[in-house]
Amino acid sequence: MSSSKDTLTFPKTIQPSAVHSTQKVSSFWTDLNLNWLSSSFKHSAAILLFIAIWEIAPRIGLVDPAFLPPFSTVLVSGWNLIQNGQLLTHLQASLVRSFSGFILSILIAIPLGLAIGWYSRFSEFLSPLLEVFRNTAALALLPVFILFLGIGESSKIALVTYACTWPILLNTISGVRNVDPLLIKSARTMGLSPIQLFRKVILPAAIPTIFVGVRLAGSFSVLMLIAAEMVGAKAGLGYLINYAQYNFQIPEMFFGIISITTVGLLFNYSLLFIEKRLTAWKTER
Structure with missing residues (x-):
């Protein structure tokens, strides 16, 4: 018969089920944030490209900065x-x-x-x-x-x-x-x-x-x-x-x-x- 000292116990604040639930919630929010960022990038890619061209074109001399500033x-x-x-x-x-x-x-x-x-x-x-x-x-x-x-x-x-x-x-x-x-x-x-x-x-x-x-x-x-x-x-x-x-x-x-x-x-x-x-x-x- 094993003694109580051999029994593995966990503090109340760190139960295995609580750790598992916390990991699941963390994983959920990480996936949600990644999906949101991916979706936002897809929807705004054309706008970001347009802004990049607008910024670069006057600086490299493709257009006159006096008429189209960066x-x-x-x-x-x-x-x-x-x-x-x-x-x-x-x-x-x-x-x-x-x-x-x-x-x-x-x-x-x-x-x-x-x-x-x-x-x-x-x-x-x-x-x-x-x-x-x-x-x-x-x-x-x-x-x-x-x-x-x-x-x-x-x-x-x-x-x-x-x-x-x-x-x-x-x-x-x-x-x-x-x-x-x-x-x-x-x-x-x-x-x-x-x-x-x-x-x-x-x-x-x-x-x-x-x-x-x-x-x-x-x-x-x-x-x-x-x-x-x-x-x-x-x-x-x-x-x-x-x-x-x-x-x-x-x-x-x-x-x-x-x-x-x-x-x-x-x-x-x-x-x-x-x-x-x-x-x-x-x-x-």
Whole structure:
């Protein structure tokens, strides 16, 4: 019979099962981090290559650094704009104008698109007028907006609203008209009233198509605003780019372009997130 001294004991804090569990958790997080790094590199490889070419080409003389400064020089100039507060001022002015026009276009285009898509007589009445205006370029109307609304904020917000309205409106009409007829027939056989049919069937089925237009409008809200800010503005990213180009401050000009791109990407991913939350019922294929 063996004595208790021969029995192998472990301290409570270092039990074999606890050590094994700790190793498994550590291995899990290591694999997860490696997978995340690998995935991130695959998705950003083209961007990293582009930045590397941008940095190297001016330094080895492939392009004139006066017209295309190295990427690091652009970042240094951008950091100076951030430190002196200029970038924040221009960014805030652009975001207020862009967001205001974008929200107004949603409030106008979605209800109007739902009505046009659902009521055929209303559609027949408005369609000729809509065809005329949707084929009129937004920038072509900028002098008209300035003439009636002045050179201040109202004309810029109106231009953004006009440009953003069309993709939302057309996709809303398309979304309502392309709802599966079987869904509508099934809902009617269940005794749903027209209002219930519209609220519980038509609108949910049309949301994915509507959000395609909303995301397009998000891009237009930035693009049209930049063009508007290049005429008669005293602040904004478009003004920053135009002012830097006019004074041959090329690094600042490129950083303004990068800032616009970043704003557009963040806007698009924010809308994607909202879309996924609103269309969580969809079956992924």
